[in-house]
Amino acid sequence: MSIIGDLALRSVVLESEGRRSRRETSGFSTMRRSRASREIIKVDVEDTAHVPFGTKHKDVVKVAVEMQGQTTQLVDLDQKESLEMIVEKLCEGWGVENSHYYSLSLVSHEGARGVYITEKNRYQIKNGSYLRVSTAPSKAARDIITRIKNRNRPMAEKKPVMQRLAQMSSDETFAVEFITSDGVTLLMDLVVSGVTTGENLGLVLAAFLALMDHGIVSWNSLNPRFVQRVASFVNKSTVAEAIIVQRALAILESIVLLSDAFCQVVSGQVSLQVLTEHFKSPAAEIQLNSVTLINALLIKATPAKAKEILDIINSRHVQGLILQGIIDGRRAVGAEMAHQLHVLQVLLFCCLDDRIQTELDPGDPEQLDKVRKLYALAFDRDLSAQGSALFAENKGAIRRSKVEYMENYKKLGFTNHTSPILDFEETPPGLLALDCMLYFAENHTESYNKLVFENSCRDDQYVCPFARCAIALTLLLCKMLQVGEPPLETGQDYHPMFFATPNAFEEVFCVCIQSLNKTWREMRAIHEDFDKVMDVCREQIGMALSHRPRSPTIFGTKLQDYSYHEIIRQIQDSRVSKLPLDGDVEPLCGLRKTITPGVVQLIKAHRLSHLVKGGLFQKFNKRRVKDKFWFCRLAPNFKAFHYGDAGEGTTPDIDQLSGKLDLADIKQLVTGKQCPHMKESRSQKDSVTPYAFSLLYYPDLSLDFVAPTKEMYDMWTDGISALLDQEMTSKTTKKEMEMLLSMEMRLALLDTEGLQLPSEPPPLPPEPDNYDFAVKL
Known part of the structure; x- marks a missing residue:
C-alpha cells in the first residue's frame, strides 16, 4: 500500500474509533467522507479486517455501504440482526425516511448492482464486501409495471425502463415480486399486441427469458398466441432484428424442452430450412441458439419427425453450412458451441443405434436381399440365379451350385457358410x-x-x-x-x-x-x-x-x-522403458520407496499451481444453464478459494471475484451423486455425475462444481484433496506418479546401465582381527 493510502487508512481507523463510542447503541461505526475518497475506503476496507475496531465476533463483518446521493458508510454489520433493522439504521444515519422502501444488495467490482440480500443468501456478505441500499424489490417491480403501463408515454421512450427490467430479472428476489404482480402476463401481452418493436422488443424477450429461468412459472401456462408470435420471429434474419431472433430462439428451446403442451406447436411453426440458414449468421449467439433449438427438437421429436430432421441435417447443403459457417467459420468454436455440436453428433448417431439394436429376422426378404447383393457385387453373379440356388427348396437340382456358393461365402469371411445371414x-x-x-x-x-x-x-x-x-x-x-x-x-x-x-x-x-x-x-x-x-x-x-x-x-x-x-x-x-524398473528386486524397491515422497510433493505442487491459475466452470441449477460460466481460483497463499461470475474465455483476477471460501471453513470434498447439486438436479444421468464435485462448508452450504473434462476434474479434486491433507487418488495422478518415478529411478540408475542388479544386497565382509591400522603418508 502507498504512503498516502496508509495515511488515509489510519485516518479512517481513528475517525471510526471516535464515532464508535458515540454510537454504541446502534452497533455501527459510521464514517462520512467526501466523494473523492470513496474509492480509498472501498479498497481499504478489506485491508482493515484485522484492525480491532472493537469487540470482534464471528457474526460481525466489516463492510462498506453506499446509497445514491449519500456518502459511504463503513459498518460493523451483525449477521444475527434482521435485515430490516440493518436497513433502518443505515437510513437513519443518512436521514432517509421510509426505510421499508429500501433493501440491501451486493455491488460488483464493476460498480453494478448485484443480487438483493435476503435471509437465504446473506452468508455471502464477507469482510470487505461492498453493499448498496437500493429500492426494495417489491417497490421496484411495482414502479416498472406502472411505467410500462403508462399510456401517456410512447413505447419508444420506455427504453430505460426495459433496460432496467432486463437487468433486474435475473435476480430471483425481484423476479418473485415481478411475477406476483402479474408481470409475465404483461410482457406476453406486449409481444402479442405488436406495440413493442426493435430494441425494446429484444429487451422484453430477454427479461421474459430471465424471469422464466427461475422456474417460478410453468412453461405450460404460456399464452398460445405468444408462442406462435415468438416462433414467427425466427424467420427474420436482418441485422436490425438480430437480437430479437437470438432471444426468440432461446425462448423456443426452453418451450420445446420444458413444455409438453407447446412442444408440438413450436415444431409445427418453425421451419428447419430457416433454422439451418441461421448457421450463416454473423452473430455467434444466433448460430449457437439455432443449433441448440435443433437439438431440442430432435430430443423431443417422434421417431418419424426425428428421421425427417436428421435427413435435413445429413444433407450436403446443411453439412456444408455447419462445417463452413460454424466449425471453420471466422471465429473459434466456443465451449458452449462445442457442447452443442457434441450433442448434435450424439443425436445423429441415434439413427445408427436403432440398427445396432435391431434383432435379425432370418426370414426377412430385405435382409436376405442385402446378403445376395454382397455376393453378386463380389463375384459378379446374377441375383436371381443366386436366389434360386441358395434359397430354393429344391436341393437336388442345384447341389453343385450350392457348394460353389458356400465356398464363395467362405471367401467373403462369413462364419456360417450355409446361411450367412445368421452371422448378424x-x-x-x-x-x-x-x-x-x-x-x-x-x-x-x-x-x-x-x-x-x-x-x-x-x-x-x-x-x-x-x-x-x-x-x-x-x-x-x-x-x-x-x-x-x-x-x-x-x-x-x-x-x-x-x-x-x-x-x-x-x-x-x-x-x-x-x-x-x-x-x-x-x-x-x-x-x-x-x-x-x-x-x-x-x-x-x-x-x-x-x-x-x-x-x-x-x-x-x-x-x-x-x-x-x-x-x-x-x-x-x-x-522396454518399463522393463528394468518392474519386479520385486529389493534394491529397486528401496530406491522407489526413497524417491516416492519427493514425487508426491512435486505432483502436489503442480496441482496447487493449477488451482492458483483457476478454472472456468459451467453454471448449473435445476438443469444446465446455457452459456453461463463462473470462475474459481485458489489464493496464492493457499488459504481461500475466490469465485464469481465470468464470461467465456476470461480469466478474472482475484480482486474481480466477489465470492470467497476460506479453506478453514471447508468440512469435506464430495463427488458424483453425493454432490448437493446433483441430488437436486432434474437430470441425474450417470454421464453427469462423474465430473461433479462439491466443497461442503459451515453450516450446511456447498460450493458446487461440474468440470468440463475428466482432466480438469482430476486436477481439481486432487488439488483440493492435497489442500485437505488427503490422498490424491485420480487415475491422472497414478499415471503421472508412474511416469515421474520411472524417470527419477532411471536418472538414479544411470551408472548401473548394463549391469545385472542383484536380487539381494551383497554380504558384509567379516570384521578385521583388530582396528590398529597403519597409514603410510
Whole structure:
C-alpha cells in the first residue's frame, strides 16, 4: 500500500474509533467522507479486517455501504440482526425516511448492482464486501409495471425502463415480486399486441427469458398466441432484428424442452430450412441458439419427425453450412458451441443405434436381399440365379451350385457358410454391420472387389475374413465413438468429419475396413490372430481420431501414418522403458520407496499451481444453464478459494471475484451423486455425475462444481484433496506418479546401465582381527 493510502487508512481507523463510542447503541461505526475518497475506503476496507475496531465476533463483518446521493458508510454489520433493522439504521444515519422502501444488495467490482440480500443468501456478505441500499424489490417491480403501463408515454421512450427490467430479472428476489404482480402476463401481452418493436422488443424477450429461468412459472401456462408470435420471429434474419431472433430462439428451446403442451406447436411453426440458414449468421449467439433449438427438437421429436430432421441435417447443403459457417467459420468454436455440436453428433448417431439394436429376422426378404447383393457385387453373379440356388427348396437340382456358393461365402469371411445371414444375429452391432458392408460394396465397388480378390488369392490360413472383420469393426467403431450413449452434460468432444459429408459413419467404416485388411497383411496374421489384429486396429483408429480430421479422406491419411510397424514400435518402446524398473528386486524397491515422497510433493505442487491459475466452470441449477460460466481460483497463499461470475474465455483476477471460501471453513470434498447439486438436479444421468464435485462448508452450504473434462476434474479434486491433507487418488495422478518415478529411478540408475542388479544386497565382509591400522603418508 502507498504512503498516502496508509495515511488515509489510519485516518479512517481513528475517525471510526471516535464515532464508535458515540454510537454504541446502534452497533455501527459510521464514517462520512467526501466523494473523492470513496474509492480509498472501498479498497481499504478489506485491508482493515484485522484492525480491532472493537469487540470482534464471528457474526460481525466489516463492510462498506453506499446509497445514491449519500456518502459511504463503513459498518460493523451483525449477521444475527434482521435485515430490516440493518436497513433502518443505515437510513437513519443518512436521514432517509421510509426505510421499508429500501433493501440491501451486493455491488460488483464493476460498480453494478448485484443480487438483493435476503435471509437465504446473506452468508455471502464477507469482510470487505461492498453493499448498496437500493429500492426494495417489491417497490421496484411495482414502479416498472406502472411505467410500462403508462399510456401517456410512447413505447419508444420506455427504453430505460426495459433496460432496467432486463437487468433486474435475473435476480430471483425481484423476479418473485415481478411475477406476483402479474408481470409475465404483461410482457406476453406486449409481444402479442405488436406495440413493442426493435430494441425494446429484444429487451422484453430477454427479461421474459430471465424471469422464466427461475422456474417460478410453468412453461405450460404460456399464452398460445405468444408462442406462435415468438416462433414467427425466427424467420427474420436482418441485422436490425438480430437480437430479437437470438432471444426468440432461446425462448423456443426452453418451450420445446420444458413444455409438453407447446412442444408440438413450436415444431409445427418453425421451419428447419430457416433454422439451418441461421448457421450463416454473423452473430455467434444466433448460430449457437439455432443449433441448440435443433437439438431440442430432435430430443423431443417422434421417431418419424426425428428421421425427417436428421435427413435435413445429413444433407450436403446443411453439412456444408455447419462445417463452413460454424466449425471453420471466422471465429473459434466456443465451449458452449462445442457442447452443442457434441450433442448434435450424439443425436445423429441415434439413427445408427436403432440398427445396432435391431434383432435379425432370418426370414426377412430385405435382409436376405442385402446378403445376395454382397455376393453378386463380389463375384459378379446374377441375383436371381443366386436366389434360386441358395434359397430354393429344391436341393437336388442345384447341389453343385450350392457348394460353389458356400465356398464363395467362405471367401467373403462369413462364419456360417450355409446361411450367412445368421452371422448378424448378435446385437450389437446387429444389422448396422450389414448396412455398412453393403454401403462399402455399392459405393466403393472397386475397392471392395480388390479386397475380395486379394483374399481369394491368399492361402487359406492367411485369408482376412471380410465379413467377420466388418462385424467386429462396426462394433469397435460404435464403442469408440460412443454410439448409443447419451450426450454428456459437460461434453465438448465432437469430430468435424461427421459434419463434412452425408453418411459419414459409413464412409469412416469404408476407410477402416481397408486399413484393417492392410494391417492383416502386414502382420501375416492367421485366424488365431484375429483378436490381436483388432487390438492393433483399435490403436490405429484411436490415434487417427485424436487429430480430429476434417473429413473421412483425411482420416484415412492419418490411418496410413499409423501402420502396423509404427504401432508395434511404439508398444515396444513403452514396454522396454518399463522393463528394468518392474519386479520385486529389493534394491529397486528401496530406491522407489526413497524417491516416492519427493514425487508426491512435486505432483502436489503442480496441482496447487493449477488451482492458483483457476478454472472456468459451467453454471448449473435445476438443469444446465446455457452459456453461463463462473470462475474459481485458489489464493496464492493457499488459504481461500475466490469465485464469481465470468464470461467465456476470461480469466478474472482475484480482486474481480466477489465470492470467497476460506479453506478453514471447508468440512469435506464430495463427488458424483453425493454432490448437493446433483441430488437436486432434474437430470441425474450417470454421464453427469462423474465430473461433479462439491466443497461442503459451515453450516450446511456447498460450493458446487461440474468440470468440463475428466482432466480438469482430476486436477481439481486432487488439488483440493492435497489442500485437505488427503490422498490424491485420480487415475491422472497414478499415471503421472508412474511416469515421474520411472524417470527419477532411471536418472538414479544411470551408472548401473548394463549391469545385472542383484536380487539381494551383497554380504558384509567379516570384521578385521583388530582396528590398529597403519597409514603410510
